Amino acid sequence: MAHRFESVQQVRDxxxxxxxLADDGIAGVAFxxxxxxxxxxxxxxxxxxxxxxxxxIAEVTxxxxxxxxxxxxxxxxxALYEWNYKKQLLRIQAxxxxxxxxxxxxxxxxxxxxxxxxxxxxxxxDDPVVLLIDEVDRVEVETEALLLEILSEYQVSIPExxxxxxxxxxxxxxxxNNTRELSEALKRRCLYLHVDYPDMDREKxxxxxxxxxVSDNLADQIARIVRSIRQLDLKxxxxxxxTIDWARTLVLLGIEHIDAQQAKETLHILLKYQTDxxxxxxxxxATK
Amino acid sequence: MLELLAGxxxxxxxxxxxxSLTENLDAMEAVQHIPIEDREAFKYALGATLVKNxxxxxxxxxxxxxxFSLRGPQYKLVEDESxxxxxxxxxxxxxxxxxxxxxxxxxxDALTPEEIAQLLMQALLNGDQxxxxxxxxxxxxxxxxxxxxxxxxxxxxxxxxxxxxxLEGMLEKLLDASRQQVGGELTExxxxxxxxxxxxxxxxxxxxxxxxxxxRLVADRGAEAMAKTLRKPLPEDVEFMHxxxxxxxxxxxxxxxxxxxxxxxxxxxxxxxxxxxxxxxxTVRHSLSYGGVPAEPKFKYPRPxxxxxxxxxxxxxxxxxxxxxxxxxxxxxxxxxxxxRSFVFIDGVDEVTDFFRGEEDLANAIHRVNTExxxxxxxxxxxxGHAFEVFWERFGKDVGPKTTVLLLGDARNNYHASQSWVxxxxxxxxRHVYWLNPEPRSYWNTGDSIVNDYGAxxxxxxxxxxxxxxxxxxxxxx
Numbered sequence: 126m127a128h129r130f131e132s133v134q135q136v137r138d139x140x141x142x143x144x145x146l147a148d149d150g151i152a153g154v155a156f157x158x159x160x161x162x163x164x165x166x167x168x169x170x171x172x173x174x175x176x177x178x179x180x181x182i183a184e185v186t187x188x189x190x191x192x193x194x195x196x197x198x199x200x201x202x203x204a205l206y207e208w209n210y211k212k213q214l215l216r217i218q219a220x221x222x223x224x225x226x227x228x229x230x231x232x233x234x235x236x237x238x239x240x241x242x243x244x245x246x247x248x249x250x251d252d253p254v255v256l257l258i259d260e261v262d263r264v265e266v267e268t269e270a271l272l273l274e275i276l277s278e279y280q281v282s283i284p285e286x287x288x289x290x291x292x293x294x295x296x297x298x299x300x301x302n303n304t305r306e307l308s309e310a311l312k313r314r315c316l317y318l319h320v321d322y323p324d325m326d327r328e329k330x331x332x333x334x335x336x337x338x339v340s341d342n343l344a345d346q347i348a349r350i351v352r353s354i355r356q357l358d359l360k361x362x363x364x365x366x367x368t369i370d371w372a373r374t375l376v377l378l379g380i381e382h383i384d385a386q387q388a389k390e391t392l393h394i395l396l397k398y399q400t401d402x403x404x405x406x407x408x409x410x411a412t413k
Numbered sequence: 414m415l416e417l418l419a420g421x422x423x424x425x426x427x428x429x430x431x432x433s434l435t436e437n438l439d440a441m442e443a444v445q446h447i448p449i450e451d452r453e454a455f456k457y458a459l460g461a462t463l464v465k466n467x468x469x470x471x472x473x474x475x476x477x478x479x480x481f482s483l484r485g486p487q488y489k490l491v492e493d494e495s496x497x498x499x500x501x502x503x504x505x506x507x508x509x510x511x512x513x514x515x516x517x518x519x520x521x522d523a524l525t526p527e528e529i530a531q532l533l534m535q536a537l538l539n540g541d542q543x544x545x546x547x548x549x550x551x552x553x554x555x556x557x558x559x560x561x562x563x564x565x566x567x568x569x570x571x572x573x574x575x576x577x578x579x580l581e582g583m584l585e586k587l588l589d590a591s592r593q594q595v596g597g598e599l600t601e602x603x604x605x606x607x608x609x610x611x612x613x614x615x616x617x618x619x620x621x622x623x624x625x626x627x628x629r630l631v632a633d634r635g636a637e638a639m640a641k642t643l644r645k646p647l648p649e650d651v652e653f654m655h656x657x658x659x660x661x662x663x664x665x666x667x668x669x670x671x672x673x674x675x676x677x678x679x680x681x682x683x684x685x686x687x688x689x690x691x692x693x694x695x696t697v698r699h700s701l702s703y704g705g706v707p708a709e710p711k712f713k714y715p716r717p718x719x720x721x722x723x724x725x726x727x728x729x730x731x732x733x734x735x736x737x738x739x740x741x742x743x744x745x746x747x748x749x750x751x752x753x754r755s756f757v758f759i760d761g762v763d764e765v766t767d768f769f770r771g772e773e774d775l776a777n778a779i780h781r782v783n784t785e786x787x788x789x790x791x792x793x794x795x796x797x798g799h800a801f802e803v804f805w806e807r808f809g810k811d812v813g814p815k816t817t818v819l820l821l822g823d824a825r826n827n828y829h830a831s832q833s834w835v836x837x838x839x840x841x842x843x844r845h846v847y848w849l850n851p852e853p854r855s856y857w858n859t860g861d862s863i864v865n866d867y868g869a870x871x872x873x874x875x876x877x878x879x880x881x882x883x884x885x886x887x888x889x890x891x
Binding site for chain 1: 433435436439442443446447448451453454457458460461462464465466467470600601602605606609610613673674677
């Protein structure tokens with residue numbers, strides 16, 4: 126099978142071209158996922174670009190992104206496939222007289238009456254696809270089992286039709302916010318990637334890439350303040366997307382150089398809890 | 414290569430990381446696709462296939478470093494050290510030129526400690542990674558005074574090196590320097606940012622030194638021996654009673670995601686898997702729409718009772734950390750209980766529920782518990798008997814058939830009277846009484862520990878030495 130990437134460096138350059146700055150770990154794991162044909166389980170705090178990674182990879186490889194948003198109560202008929210009952214009924218009623226039982230039976234359980242859901246769609250696609258299974262930690266442990274077959278064998282078994290095997294192995298990304306421990310079986314089938322808050326330099330680069338209007342000096346300041354805030358003991362540390370929002374706000378306000386007062390006034394963009402804001406405001410103005 | 418990896422996986426398992434066979438196979442396949450000269454990529458490839466839990470990453474890194482530092486050269490996994498030495502010589506020359514000293518030989522020990530400090534400051538000021546590395550290497554060589562075969566831990570060498578470098582003083586000097594750079598006073602915000610920045614760089618430098626010491630120890634003693642001494646328990650296995658300060662910080666970090674998971678799991682358990690009894694009234698009511706045929710049975714909405722919790726914790730020195738963690742855990746998931754009240758004691762007893770009420774910051778509440786609660790009666794040594802007696806007198810009437818009482822402590826009573834009748838009475842009135850003991854089971858009932866005196870009257874005594882055991886107990890409880 127032809128590989129999508131030649132080297133780790135290529136992954137990284139490709140991602141940079143679509144404005145996603147990957148570090149060693151991210152690029153390396155994406156490269157391995159392609160080579161080994163294994164799904165990637167991406168874990169990390171909210172807002173660090175887990176979903177964006179899948180989107181960007183799809184963009185780099187020119188593949189279609191198929192997304193399955195997980196939620197509690199997700200089941201087979203929404204994730205894998207469903208029979209189109211209404212159409213089946215119509216088919217049966219359309220020519221009641223002519224067909225024998227076995228003909229009808231064979232007929233109504235055929236591709237025509239199958240509604241594909243994201244997982245089956247990714248498997249049966251002819252064009253290159255990237256499958257994103259978002260927030261997999263939201264489904265119940267029992268539902269996780271649905272994913273196992275597709276993740277390890279890249280196939281879906283439908284009792285009436287038999288097994289549908291993938292024509293090409295899609296890149297699969299699963300994201301998790303770590304609200305619960307995923308099952309061993311699922312973890313074993315995946316490569317594991319933990320995406321954390323970026324270090325200061327990378328964050329600065331991200332701000333510069335995403336908000337081109339920002340000056341180098343301001344981006345530097347933003348990255349440093351955000352890092353200081355993340356070191357505090359907060360309920361919810363600012364995410365990368367919040368950093369970017371903050372940078373945009375500062376640019377819109379025409380601020381070139383942040384002082385304590387301005388930082389305090391715009392803190393509510395970075396932090397979403399009143400106690401956190403109060404704490405950060407206190408910390409930023411007080412020198413130890 | 415296969416042997417090398419197999420050995421590595423063994424080492425990981427010995428460190429307590431779960432590595433399954435398929436993961437092992439994946440790792441072997443993965444390394445074939447990675448150019449082996451690229452140390453970072455190699456590490457991430459192994460990490461992605463072998464480590465599936467972020468809390469285990471630190472342990473993985475240590476094992477990786479130790480394991481491959483010795484075997485490294487033949488697989489080109491270690492960066493070239495001669496480069497660092499060359500760089501060091503260059504730096505030295507620059508310095509001696511500037512000061513036109515007569516020590517042109519370039520011998521390693523030619524520099525005075527002051528000069529090294531100066532170089533270090535320069536490196537930190539510019540954030541020059543390579544220079545910091547070279548300096549770490551040199552300062553270990555000069556200050557640590559490592560002797561081959563000496564059975565001393567790495568921390569000793571670390572201490573010796575750091576003592577000579579005076580990093581705390583360095584921070585102030587760095588701040589002064591950046592003040593001068595700007596030419597005047599920094600605003601408060603700027604000062605704060607600069608400080609964080611230098612803190613960060615100094616921290617990195619310390620890590621470099623630690624890594625350097627570790628490398629040398631491995632070279633001296635061999636990877637196997639080192640791996641054993643460096644083997645650290647995973648955060649969830651660290652014992653409360655013997656945690657170092659570092660481990661405490663890690664424990665606290667581990668506690669938060671754990672409580673989140675626990676709360677989600679408990680809420681889910683409550684919602685699912687239970688179905689109430691048949692609701693006759695509702696079934697008949699609904700049968701009307703089917704012409705009186707009870708086609709659709711209705712069930713009562715399940716309302717599992719949430720337990721009411723009373724936590725009574727010993728906060729004397731020996732078990733304070735344990736009490737703190739248990740209180741934090743209980744309050745973090747207090748939504749799973751209908752009511753939580755907490756009491757602390759040493760030889761007196763005091764209610765601290767109010768400290769937690771309306772306080773979003775748990776750490777703050779715990780701090781208030783430690784400073785404001787009135788828990789000393791005579792001498793500030795644990796007296797379970799008296800504390801229980803007073804508790805029963807003052808709050809005993811609040812213990813009812815819905816209450817679950819948690820008693821936390823090691824039951825080391827300093828040979829006072831046990832007053833275990835209180836626990837007996839408690840059990841009569843309460844739904845459950847449990848005792849959590851942070852000591853290993855083998856220490857129970859030795860010395861002045863009288864767990865059994867109390868334990869006989871409770872519904873169970875549980876050993877709670879680490880987060881894993883504590884989590885298991887709380888899950889059972891709610």
